[in-house]
Amino acid sequence: MSEAIKLAVVCGDRSGPFYHDYGIPLFYFGNYNLITSTCYDAIALDVLKGHEIVQFQRQYAPESLMCLRWLKDNGIPTVAHVDDNVWNIPDGNPAKVTYQGSTLDRFFFILHEANAITTNTPYLVKLCKKYNPNVYLFRNLVESKITSYLTPGRDNPDEIRIGWHTTPHHWDDFPPVFPALVELVKNYPQVKLVFIGWLPNQVAEKIDFKRFEYYDFVPVDAFYPCLANLDFDIGIAPLMDNEFNHAKTARKMQEYAILKVPAVVANTPNYREWKHGETCIKPSTNDPDGWYKALKWVIEHKKERDKLADNAYKQVLMNHDINKFIYERAWSYYEIYEQVTGKKHPFAEDIQSRSPIPLTTTRMI
Amino acid sequence: MTDNLVDTTPKQKCIQDRTTRLSPAIYHPLLDLDKSKLEKIPPKPVPPPPPVVKYTIPPAYDVIGVNPSRYDCCVQKVIDEMGKYIKEFKMIFVLGREDSPRDIVQFFPKYNFLFRAGTTPGTDPGVLANLEAHMPYFRSIGCKNYYYVDDLLIYENNKAPIKLMSGCDGIIVPTNQMVEAIQAEHVEVPIHVMKTHMDLPSFDMTPPYGLLTEKGKVNVLFASQGRVGAHLIVEMCEIMDQNPSKYKNVKVICLSHAVAQMRSILNRFRNINKCYYEYMPINAYYGLAQGIDIFLSPGEERDLDYMMDESMRGPWLHSKSCHKYTLAGAARKPGIYSPLRDYKEHVKHGETGFLANGVNEWIDYLDLLINDVDLAEKIGINARRDIENNFHIYRRIEQLVEIFKGIPQHLVSKKVEESKGISIYDVLGEDEA
Numbered sequence: 001m002s003e004a005i006k007l008a009v010v011c012g013d014r015s016g017p018f019y020h021d022y023g024i025p026l027f028y029f030g031n032y033n034l035i036t037s038t039c040y041d042a043i044a045l046d047v048l049k050g051h052e053i054v055q056f057q058r059q060y061a062p063e064s065l066m067c068l069r070w071l072k073d074n075g076i077p078t079v080a081h082v083d084d085n086v087w088n089i090p091d092g093n094p095a096k097v098t099y100q101g102s103t104l105d106r107f108f109f110i111l112h113e114a115n116a117i118t119t120n121t122p123y124l125v126k127l128c129k130k131y132n133p134n135v136y137l138f139r140n141l142v143e144s145k146i147t148s149y150l151t152p153g154r155d156n157p158d159e160i161r162i163g164w165h166t167t168p169h170h171w172d173d174f175p176p177v178f179p180a181l182v183e184l185v186k187n188y189p190q191v192k193l194v195f196i197g198w199l200p201n202q203v204a205e206k207i208d209f210k211r212f213e214y215y216d217f218v219p220v221d222a223f224y225p226c227l228a229n230l231d232f233d234i235g236i237a238p239l240m241d242n243e244f245n246h247a248k249t250a251r252k253m254q255e256y257a258i259l260k261v262p263a264v265v266a267n268t269p270n271y272r273e274w275k276h277g278e279t280c281i282k283p284s285t286n287d288p289d290g291w292y293k294a295l296k297w298v299i300e301h302k303k304e305r306d307k308l309a310d311n312a313y314k315q316v317l318m319n320h321d322i323n324k325f326i327y328e329r330a331w332s333y334y335e336i337y338e339q340v341t342g343k344k345h346p347f348a349e350d351i352q353s354r355s356p357i358p359l360t361t362t363r364m365i
Numbered sequence: 366m367t368d369n370l371v372d373t374t375p376k377q378k379c380i381q382d383r384t385t386r387l388s389p390a391i392y393h394p395l396l397d398l399d400k401s402k403l404e405k406i407p408p409k410p411v412p413p414p415p416p417v418v419k420y421t422i423p424p425a426y427d428v429i430g431v432n433p434s435r436y437d438c439c440v441q442k443v444i445d446e447m448g449k450y451i452k453e454f455k456m457i458f459v460l461g462r463e464d465s466p467r468d469i470v471q472f473f474p475k476y477n478f479l480f481r482a483g484t485t486p487g488t489d490p491g492v493l494a495n496l497e498a499h500m501p502y503f504r505s506i507g508c509k510n511y512y513y514v515d516d517l518l519i520y521e522n523n524k525a526p527i528k529l530m531s532g533c534d535g536i537i538v539p540t541n542q543m544v545e546a547i548q549a550e551h552v553e554v555p556i557h558v559m560k561t562h563m564d565l566p567s568f569d570m571t572p573p574y575g576l577l578t579e580k581g582k583v584n585v586l587f588a589s590q591g592r593v594g595a596h597l598i599v600e601m602c603e604i605m606d607q608n609p610s611k612y613k614n615v616k617v618i619c620l621s622h623a624v625a626q627m628r629s630i631l632n633r634f635r636n637i638n639k640c641y642y643e644y645m646p647i648n649a650y651y652g653l654a655q656g657i658d659i660f661l662s663p664g665e666e667r668d669l670d671y672m673m674d675e676s677m678r679g680p681w682l683h684s685k686s687c688h689k690y691t692l693a694g695a696a697r698k699p700g701i702y703s704p705l706r707d708y709k710e711h712v713k714h715g716e717t718g719f720l721a722n723g724v725n726e727w728i729d730y731l732d733l734l735i736n737d738v739d740l741a742e743k744i745g746i747n748a749r750r751d752i753e754n755n756f757h758i759y760r761r762i763e764q765l766v767e768i769f770k771g772i773p774q775h776l777v778s779k780k781v782e783e784s785k786g787i788s789i790y791d792v793l794g795e796d797e798a
Contacts, residue, residue, distance in 0.1 A: 153635045196625055215625035216643045226625035229632040 002346035004029075007037040007333055008051040010067075012058025014041075017083045019220040020251065021120070022057060025141060025329055028322055034330035034351055043067045048076070052345070053337050055079045056114065060107040068110055077340035079333075080114035080132075082124055085247035093244070094169055116336045123246045123269075125364045134339065136332045136362045141322040142254050147313075149228035150259060160299055163194040163232035163261070165252070170238070173245070173266075174200050177238040179288035184295055185211050191299065194230050232261045234298050234305065239266035241286065246270065253280060254320055257312035262305035264294050273319070279312040327355040332362045339363075427454035428769065429474040439480050439515050441647045443765075446564045446758060453766050476769055477503050477510045479533070483525035484518035493525045500532030509534045511768070515561075517546055517684040520677075530554060535768060539686040540707050546680055557768050561686035561707075562761040563752050564651075568695045571648055573656035581614055582638070583735055586657040588620040588689065590644070592671065593682075594663035594703070595630065600724040601661075601731070602634045609636035615735065616640065620653065654692050659734050659741070660700035662689035662708075663727065687711050690718060694752030699744035701730045711755070717748040 007029075009022050022039065029035035040047065043063050048054055054071055056064060056078065068078050086099040086107060099107065108131060111117055116134040119125055128135045162181070178200065184191050185207055193203065193212040203212055218226045235256035239245050250271050256263040257279070265271045267282040276282040281298055283290030298305050334348045352359055430444040440458050448456035454476075483493050500510050510533040512526075519526045527550045530536050536556045538544060544556050587598050598619075605612040617637055619627045622644040631639060642653065654660075664685065666678040673681060683706040690712055693700035702708045704720040712718040719730040734741045 149629070151632045151635075155632075155635060155639065213641070214643060215628070215641070216623050218623040218625050222623075222626050222629070225629040226623075229629040230625065231632070 002350065004033055004036045004347050005053060005333060005337060005345050006051045007035045007053050007055060008048050009037060009039045009055045009057055010043060010048070010059055010064070011039050011041050012056075012060075014220065016220055016223070018057055019223075020140070021081065021083065021138065022055075023220065024143060024322065025326060028141075028326040029330055032326060032330075032354075034326065035333060045070055049074060051076065053077045053079065053333055055081060055118070055333075056110060057081050058083075059110055060103045062106065065106050065109055065113070068113060072113070072115065075341070077116070077337055078114045079116045079118055079136075079336055080110050082111065082117060082119045082128055085124065085127065085244045087127055088243045090172060090242065090244050092172065115340045118332065120249045121247055121270075122364070127247070129364075134336070135364050136336065137364050138329060138332070138362070139325055140249050140251055140254055140320055141325055141329065142258050142316055142320040143224070143322050144258065144317060146224045146228060146255075146258050147260070149225045151229055151231075154231055158190050159192050160188065160190050160233045161192050161194050161231055162234045162236060162295065163196070163230055164236045164238070165196045165227055165230075165255075166198050168198045170198070171200070173238045173240050174202075176240075176287050177236065177291045178202050178206075180291035180295060182206060183288075183292055184299070188299055194232060196227065196230060227255065228259055232256070232259070234295070235259075235261040235263040236295070237263060237265040237271070238291075239268050239270060241266070241268045250274065253312070254316050257309075257316035260309045260313050262298060262309040263312065264291070264298055274312070274315070277308075279308060279315050281308065324356050327351060327357060327359060328362060331355075331359045335361060335363060426457045426474050428456040428476045428478055430456065430458040430478045430480055437481075438647070439513060442562070443478075443480070443513060446567065446647070447562075447762055447765060450758065450762050451766060454769065474508055477508050479510065479512045479529065481514050481516075481518060481526075482512065483529050484514065484516075484521045486521055488522050488525065490522075493522060493529075497528055497532055500529070504534075509769075511535045511537060513537045514543070515539050515686060517543060517677075517681045519547060519550065524550070527552060537765075537768065540684050541710075542680065542684040542706050546684065557764075559761055559764055559768070561688045561691055561756065562758045563691040563695045563756050564758045565695055565753065566758075567648070568651045568654075571651040571655055574649070574652040579616070582616045583614055583658045584616050584618055584656055585659045585661060585731070586618045586620065586654070587661045587663075589627075590622055591668075592626075593668045594661075594665070595627070596665060596667050597663035597703075597724060597727060598661070599630055601727055602631055602637055602639075604724065604728055606634035606636045612637065618642065618653070618657070620644070620650075651695075654696045657693075657696060658698055659731065660689055660693035660696075660698060661727075661731075662700060662702045664703045664705055683707075690748070691752050691756045693718065693745070694748035694756070697742075697745040697749045699734050699741045699748065701727060701734070711751070713747075713751075716744065717751050718744060 009026065011018055011022070014023075026035075026037045026039065029037050038051070045067060048067065048071060054076055056068065058081070059068075068080075071078050084095060084099075086095075086104060089096040089099060111128060111131040114132065116136055117128045117132050118136045118138055119128055120138050120140065122137065125135045125137055162184070181193060181203075185193065191211070193207065194215075195203065195212065196215040197217055199214040215226070215230065235252070237252040237256070239248070246269060248270050250265075250273060253263055253265050253271055253274050263274075263280045265274065265280050265282060266286055267276070267284070268286075271280070271282065274280045281294050283294040330351060334345050334351065337345050338348070428448075430440055444456050444458040482496060503510055512530045512533045512535075514526060514536075515538065519530070527547070530547065530552050531554060533554055536547060536552070536554055537559050538547065538556060539559060539561050541558060544558060547556055587594065589595070602617065605615065605617075615638065617631075617639045618641075619631065619639065620642045621627050624641045624643050628641050631637075645653070664682050666675075666682060669678040669681060682703075685705055685707060687702070687705075687707040687710075690700060690702060690708060694717070699718055701719045701721050702712055704722060708720060712720055714720045719734075721727045721730050734744075
């Protein structure tokens with residue numbers, strides 16, 4: 001009897017992107033017996049050579065490149081992963097500190113020399129294609145069990161909590177929204193702002209401290225229980241329409257959707273999947289006036305915003321439920337294996353027969 | 366051939382261009398003007414010359430505090446708080462870069478004070494080896510090394526802190542439990558117990574935090590880093606949640622790093638009045654404490670099941686200092702504490718606070734303090750007197766200076782004992798104070 005493919009993931013960090021793309025999916029790979037996977041924080045050739053395929057996550061050290069070459073020489077398929085537009089990072093963005101100079105060069109070498117690249121958005125696929133023709137697109141996966149972390153009721157039922165879970169990387173996305181929030185706080189006494197991950201300076205400076213709450217980063221494995229219990233009534237996802245942001249996924253919207261939080265998201269290509277007025281609200285213009293009107297409407301229309309949340313919940317389960325689409329994610333690795341080695345993995349047929357969805361290629365041509 | 370006398374290679378051209386741009390004496394257009402016209406042009410105001418920089422080397426400091434990864438409460442308590450009162454030494458704190466001696470050497474210190482060095486899980490072994498190698502180097506330039514740690518983190522990174530301690534001239538810890546743990550690792554360096562302190566002058570100057578001045582509310586503080594005390598707080602909240610009318614005036618204030626985690630476990634108790642604050646700078650923390658009525662400091666072995674082996678949980682908990690007691694005392698308020706070793710040594714049960722085991726005892730003492738305002742006040746005053754007499758920052762400063770000067774610890778203890786300050790209660794009497 002054949003066994004599932006053995007995958008090794010060489011972790012660059014244990015941050016949110018790692019958790020979403022590997023931490024959670026790897027757990028489901030095991031649960032559904034799709035892939036036997038192990039994560040490694042350090043590179044050790046004698047350990048990696050025991051695997052059938054090796055994924056590199058956020059790797060740019062010299063030894064990562066040497067390791068990748070050694071694995072290829074030994075016939076083990078290698079996969080690089082890209083989760084940000086490293087080609088066009090705006091000045092001032094903290095990511096620019098990481099992706100620069102020889103680090104960036106090595107990152108490109110790894111993209112170029114790996115057997116395949118995995119990435120998260122069609123925009124990144126286009127950029128990666130310049131370095132490697134074999135690019136596979138990962139669909140964002142969302143765990144339906146997150147809903148179970150929600151606590152019924154509210155501490156203060158009259159309050160309307162407008163929340164944003166974010167990081168300092170979004171510092172330049174916030175200015176169009178901030179004046180709108182100031183106005184809303186002034187005009188609606190029941191509005192309270194809730195931030196987790198990053199508190200923009202201007203909030204602490206301009207808004208009365210009784211009108212906002214701030215929660216620091218939490219460990220990634222505790223994130224969803226924490227997010228679910230911040231009691232967001234409305235979630236926001238500001239984003240500037242620029243090249244760096246085009247590479248971002250719509251994960252924030254997906255998370256609001258699974259938590260049944262009605263959302264106001266920026267009208268950028270990232271949220272194309274989510275329709276204005278059906279599953280979310282999008283400001284007509286990405287400026288204070290547009291955001292104010294959008295948020296005002298959501299605040300004043302409780303029934304309608306509940307309906308938006310219901311629709312979004314259904315849509316996220318339809319398109320991103322990890323229990324269904326984990327098969328598709330696993331299938332990508334079997335495809336890469338077949339493409340590199342020239343033979344079908346003996347366990348591939350087993351997966352095809354069990355999959356609840358038709359398995360088509362995720363390779364982008 | 367004469368044309369070739371001028372070298373027109375790119376390099377020469379570049380020099381020519383540069384000369385054209387930079388030599389006003391030759392090419393300045395004003396040279397073509399009449400002198401009379403030139404005089405009519407008003408002179409431009411001459412800007413003042415830039416100040417002469419006299420310092421080419423940074424000022425010397427006597428004590429350099431070095432922390433491996435972050436600016437934490439230990440650094441705040443020792444370098445920031447104690448440093449401002451110490452006249453004998455000039456102290457400064459240098460963040461991170463434990464692998465580089467340059468950051469430290471540039472200050473020409475007499476003492477190098479390592480805070481929790483090597484205790485961050487997963488620190489690069491190369492960094493640790495480098496840091497260890499710097500100990501004799503610092504000694505060779507006449508700089509003494511001291512190690513300060515206030516949690517039982519000495520086993521991290523394959524006991525890297527122990528190795529670093531062994532290379533130091535002295536170790537400073539806040540509790541006897543920690544001394545025993547370090548001695549058990551056969552470290553032969555002198556270990557000084559410097560008990561926790563309270564910066565009463567600063568504390569008394571800090572106004573209460575604005576959000577906590579609601580009239581008629583009993584503010585109860587649960588402050589915890591990590592998950593210490595989380596089980597008991599959940600059990601207490603469960604009981605309070607079932608009796609909403611009884612506890613309607615109680616406000617539970619949670620203070621923690623990454624407090625969203627605490628919120629995620631307490632959010633289901635919707636009948637309790639709760640609020641959450643992130644870890645804050647020490648002055649803001651004192652402001653918060655000024656607005657608190659009852660302090661809770663639980664800590665049980667079961668809280669640590671996520672982070673360490675069962676055999677380690679007891680020693681780790683008992684190595685904690687009675688900091689929360691000093692905070693409550695400073696605020697003249699009562700507190701309820703788990704009977705950890707340092708608390709048992711300093712809290713007089715029923716006089717300066719309560720030591721409680723199990724949720725029923727905790728709830729009983731909480732009820733007692735909520736309902737008996739006189740008792741709560743009396744305990745608060747007793748605690749304040751104890752803190753003034755035994756935990757005042759001035760006493761620790763004397764001790765720290767003596768440690769640095771190298772006086773043996775037994776003499777230091779005697780000296781501190783002799784120089785015991787006079788409490789305000791001894792002068793005014795309890796009522797007036």
